[in-house]
Amino acid sequence: MKLGDVVDPDDLVHGRPLDGVRILALEQMQALPWATQLLTRLGAEVVKVEAVGTGDQGRGSLPAMTDPEGRRVGATFLRTNLNKRSMCVDLKSDRGRQLVLDLARRFDVVAENFKGGALARLGLAYDDVAAVHPAVVYLSVSGFGSSGSPYADMPAFAPIVEAMSGIYEMKRQGDDPPVVAPVGALGDIGTALFGVIGVLAALRHRDQTGRGSHVDVAMLDAMVAMTDIVTNFWSMGLRGGELGPLLMHGFRARDGWFVVQVGREHQFARLVEAIGRPEWAADERFATRQGWLDHLDVLRDGIETWAADKTSMEAARALGAVGVASGPCLSDEQVVADPHVAARNMLVEVPRTDGVEQPVLVPGNPVKISGVAEGPETRVPWLGEHTDAILAEELGLDADSIAALRADGVVG
Template sequence: MLDNMKVLSFTHFVQGPAASQYLADMGADVIKVEPLNGAYERGYGADSVFIDGLSATFFSVNRNKRSLSVDLKNPRGKEVVYSLIREADVVLENYRGGVLDRLGFGYEAVKAAKPDIIYASASGWGSSGPMAEAPGQDLLVQARCGLISVTGDMETAPTVPGVPIVDQHGAALMAMAISAAFARKLSTGVGTRIESNLLNAGLDLQAESIAAYHSGRRGADRFRRDHRLASWFLPAPYGVFRLADCHAVISLGGDIEKFAEAIGNADLIALADDRMANRDSFMKILGEELKGWTYERLDAALAPHGLWYERVQDYDAIRNDPQVAENQCFQEFDIGASRATVLAHPVRYDGAAPALRRMPIDLGGDTREVLAEAGWSAEEIEAMVEQGVINPGSARQAARSS
């Protein structure tokens, strides 16, 4: 779908690499521009997981890209990069504000060389304002944007989601924006300056909640609720319950009177008329009732009425989930003599997930190929290797998809 898009990705860690991975999955030619010692996430592994020296963080967000390793501070290295910029549609970066400007690759400089460029910057807080220069990282943003406060309870246990969801959402928003700008460029020939940030992404995750809170003139006391209730703005039952053999969630949906009757507790039936006003009492009674239930019993009681519930699964369970298998959610590939597992692109196009075409396992492994395509001669490339301007990699075994 994006086969004609060429992207230079000056990105590291998760937000930027994940954004460019979405584009690469959809067919864009994404060249990951890395320093001579490699992108940060090559050396940082989630839970210290490395396969044949490559971090799980790196191979989870850099699928289907090519790796170019170059010294951005070297004048010859700058010539190399600008030769690629002149052929690119998109420059994507998530360096701290001002870094690329100091290196000579800021927006104005790049636009002067390539007037129709799509220049996309992803930051923590935004490019202006009191937080512009502050470190911007997923957990910090979750705290500042209110997400932690509403996930738990400020008085007892503000709760952090178990994964960096703002990074991933910010990446998806950036990929969406770049795709829209590319469509505009194809129809008008005009480039776009795109700016996204994690703070806005964190707020965007809470669109319904924030609209209800401020439009309804609510106060912080509204967040106080039974610990089982998953959301401050939804009535009971909507939350997580401990059963005798597992945890399960029960959500809104179906006839509440049928639900109360199916549970068989008269006190619930009495509270069903106003589940918002009575939500804490409803959740407490239901929680106590379900402690002795098995999931099999819950399933038998609620399924006939079309009510909404689900078992809480861990990562071992999802690996064997038949619906996850049907949706082709996992991909596996070789790194050296070992096998890596990642999530596939989340969207299906004409019934299939985009293929895993390549993985930039080797730092700079595509440098020679990329530069040759840009018109550099073999002699020029080898001279820059000798001078330490570029790192051509060590030709390690390529990833093989399955």
């Protein structure tokens, strides 16, 4: 799917669920920007407030491309900022703070992901915004929440809260160091999803009561929820990464690996039938689920012998055909070329502006809603690209007033 494409133009007549919802986002890096990007895909309008001169920290990430003015636009920024407008404001200045408060009155949602307490010190916390806009839905995303955590003074990125959720230690083997960020930005995107849910719930609550609210999402809270097996399994007696008697392992095929999950006896019988060892269904060694794990080496030999002349996809397809859940371990290149990904419009091509032919690939919208068009999506904003237009449209400032603010470093 290319930037600007619409999957079904006829669906546009139905609009989108969040048409008319306006979000002022004081955001950077990934957790909150991912959330607000998803909200734009559902119809919301997002104005992104960035630091004068430097902008969102994600612009400085690597790998990167350059914008038409030769400034770096990093991969983190490119993944999470489609469909937004950008303005630059110095939040540390009194005039900059007042501009944000004046703008906030015109938006349904104000969202921020500064370190806990940072915006309170700047006079832009929930209480400050609610004082001028009582019906505001104010979303805070931070490492450890806006109140109550003994870790409130600690900075956090996704791997930090992932580690503190217990999942790294649960999956660590022997004396090996933990595998950091094993599933990309789980800490960011997992948190973003809870942020989106919180905003949608708060908007619904406002529709019913007329009252605004503060949605407070801590990344560590989100990770404790996402990695629920850590605490749940511990409470049920499992220790040291044990998953209980469950066959959930990877096996080698001709061209790579495929994963199988078997948790019930009838699934095991179908598995051994499919690999040509039906007698194993009645074998005492495999009479219990624990036996599957105790004799995994025997199972592995049988499964991998059967799969030796098959691709990982062929093996997974064959097992799936008899009701055994299985899937190939795809490489990055295979995911890019995968027919499911294409059929579901799960990659958006963003043309580069620095002469490189290969477009940047950004995941598409995973939320498919009947009667709602996918796209069109617009490119990420260049730094401060819309500052003048937003100040003029929203606050009625004329060109001379905006020029004076820019000369004083209040906006950029």
